[in-house]
Amino acid sequence: MLMVPTMLVVSVIVFTLVQLPPGDFAEMRVARLEMEGTAASEELAADLRKNFRLDEPMWKRYARWMGFTWFTSFHPQDTGLLQGNLGISMEHEKPAREVLGDRIVLTVVVSAATVLFTWLFALPTGIYSAVRQYSPGDYVLTFIGFLGVSVPSFLFALVLMYLARRWFGLSIAGLFSPEFATMPGWTWAKFVDLIEHLWLPVLVLGFGASAGMIRVMRANLLDELKKPYVTTARAKGVRPLRLLLKYPVRLALNPFISSVGGLFPHLVSGGAIVAMVLSLPMVGPTLVDALVAEDVYLAGSLLMVLSLLGVVGTLCSDLLLLWLDPRIRLGGGAT
Template identity: 35%
Template sequence: MISYIIRRSLLSIPMLIVVSLIAFFILTLPPGDYMTSYQNQLTSQAGLTTSEAEKMADQMREKYGLDKPFLVQYYNWIKNIVVHGDFGYSFFYSKTVAKVIWGRLGYTLLIAGLCHFISVFVGILIGIFSATHQYSAADYFFTILAFLGVSIPAFFLAIFMMYLFSFKLGLGVGGLFSDQYIMAPWSMARVLDLIKHLWLPVTIVGFAGTARNMRVMRSNLLDVLGLQYIQTAKAKGLKNRTVIYKHAVKNAIKPIVMSMGSALPFLITGEMITSIVLDLPTTGPAFYNALVNQDMYLAGSFLMMIAVILIIGNLLADIALAWVDPRVRYN
């Protein structure tokens, strides 16, 4: 088991390098950079002439290395991250990338982590219930709910929920805190206010994942329950609960365990879209602004963060699968 973990961990290193290189390359593909829009701002708002604005933009490019070739920019960026822990400077927010990310990452991981736990736990339980009560009224209800969950986009569900609670029910939604707690120091009252606002984004982001896990668990469990070894176990007189939870669920749950690693980054991207609609202080609005304004170091750091979470999530999922199925660790 230890050798399997070491082997999978070593394979993650070149994968992360390739992902970071591709992400950084894609960010440099659009024509111009942040200094192009900065030059336009100097001309239109600061009243500088075109030559003066161009000179200041070129000085900024030279200062932050944006005038260097692509590979040199990438090397310097990665070197600063590995050696100094410096992710670069955010031109749009006028602060270091680390300050922009760390101020928002906690809320992002909190929402995504809660969604991940709920979607897996609730999805598996509903899937088991639907499979063991096939063609019942509850099974039809959860099946329709699952189809809605995988069909409705997160941004549309967020807009609908905002409309429903704000205009129809008169309840305030949006943000993670009430006005009096936005800049307040942490206290029990602020934590309770966060919990009061947290349920809406968690419900919106986790709805699709719960629906998907429910459908996967239901279909897999129905397939497993029809296998011969399950029929043999029942014929030997084992209790139905023992057959289902000790033998059938253990094999039916494997596809969900395999997908757990890749699900968390998708939840984070779903959280990004939802946070833009609900105006949440998470990484979503910052990443969107970085892409729109070609703030390459900030956007590249966000993509690196998602890649790292994806690789670590897949590693943990592989370890969990090897623990569930010992045959995996020998392949």
């Protein structure tokens, strides 16, 4: 229930922030045309403002963008985000859904695969690093973790591209081979080609995220292993593996799972530069271009989608925490 007012407040903030830069889309279009040597005039700017309703008050444009106007007219042209309409892209002069195309699907696939890779790698690695504290393996994993946290993802991508070109003569950019990059629709061969190219963005995006979560898991588990109930269970003869997995690991997962809520939108927004470096058809570069061009409706709709993913991710992490640790309740403060 809290998601509804939360998203309403977020929509107001997003619609306001994307319009904070001086000027508007009409001024940006005229300035760009003049830089390209094309004649432009104030009449063109006025026509653009009229066509995209930039001359209307902000509250009216917000109501139309959100779809509140539709509830008074029920006209198809007044649909907005509430009706599933992402709006019109002013830069491309066509619906935002057509501009995005398969970018949203590919972004979800890459991000979901990255989250899965992060969990499958960070969870056992963090457990091993905590159980084998100060061992050679722990030092190696700690060093790798520091590298993952300190090295920017786009720089890691550039290094991998250089090594692949230098040693193997391969171009590993993109999510598809050239014959499938421009193919409309989906076939089995195109899906297999996507899987073959998916490992690089997953590795690049998941390397930094895994490094941070390894450190979190290691620190949480070390705190649990030092508590009296672990010592008592060992003294009673509980098998080490059963003790480790049933109690300390389960409790150490709480902060680990709570970070899931912000992981997915972080991968989408934070991976924009990586997507540009690797030529990935994802929503990150589209969002950056829309913000630069002051394409208010496209940028605002994409930011709302990211915000919705964050809120839904937080809800999922809360439900996972309730399942993992029954002591956590909304009324947990009551005695």
